[in-house]
Amino acid sequence: MGNEINKTTASDKVIESIAQMIVSGEVKPGEKLLTERAFAEKYKVTRSCVREAIRALALIGMVNIHPGGGTYVADNNSDIPEETVLWMYHQNLNQFDEIYTARELIETEVYLECFDQMNEEIRNYVTQAREELLNLNTDTITGIQMEHLLADIDLHIGKYCGNSIMNKLLQTTLALRKELSIKILSLTSSRESAVLYRCKVLTALLQKDKKVLKDALKRFFMNSEKELNIK
Structure with missing residues (x-):
């Protein structure tokens, strides 16, 4: 139970951090994000935690996941899933x-x-x-x-x-x-x-x-x- 709470909290923090990078313009529409491994090292979390965060951001249309090709910041005019x-x-x-x-x-x-x-x-x-x-x-x-x-x-x-x-x-x-x-x-x-x-x-x-x-x-x-x- 405690591990699950920590996992959820960690994912939320990763979501918030990446979303802030996008909203602030630190990464631009169409720009490729770091790999799961790089994000995991940066935030000191597991890759599964990063993967969960990326999927959540894709769900709300902030990023586009290209299987085998990485994750990219969604264009401002991208369709809402x-x-x-x-x-x-x-x-x-x-x-x-x-x-x-x-x-x-x-x-x-x-x-x-x-x-x-x-x-x-x-x-x-x-x-x-x-x-x-x-x-x-x-x-x-x-x-x-x-x-x-x-x-x-x-x-x-x-x-x-x-x-x-x-x-x-x-x-x-x-x-x-x-x-x-x-x-x-x-x-x-x-x-x-x-x-x-x-x-x-x-x-x-x-x-x-x-x-x-x-x-x-x-x-x-x-x-x-x-x-x-x-x-």
Whole structure:
């Protein structure tokens, strides 16, 4: 029991020390960290203790572990691991009305900010994404495949929006909505509805009037509310 407490305390100290190195800028995004052996010698702990600390830092997205290639500081724009989000919000995953409210606020803002950043690259992507949806066979695609496609579109919009904080908040809502979205999209009618309203949003995103996009987003979430049966 006492050894376990000491082990946990040691791991916590290693986590804190490495995290401080990253936050302070002592090691930069993309830079390789010391080896497990080097960290173990530096902090006078076992390699298993260091390994546990590194895994914890990877879980929260601070580092990336490359099997056989070492551990690197994660880029500031790296995606948040889905497991991290689910672990952080595991007690809230069934509060669908709260998840829906967060979705509407965050996703609306992300799309509006993407509108403000519009350029040729974004325009080409949005046009391509819309065409892919329009050519989709909603009878044969599965709910899982459909959810993945829609999430991928949102991820691209998040990266194009120019706001790294909003992008990370978007990633959080995508992870939280995933399970319920797959369930809803298991119905052909819901897949057809998703294509219709998402295409309207993408079409509005290509227009020059921001109000058109706001109206399309409002209708999109009104339809989502209907699908979720949130009153």
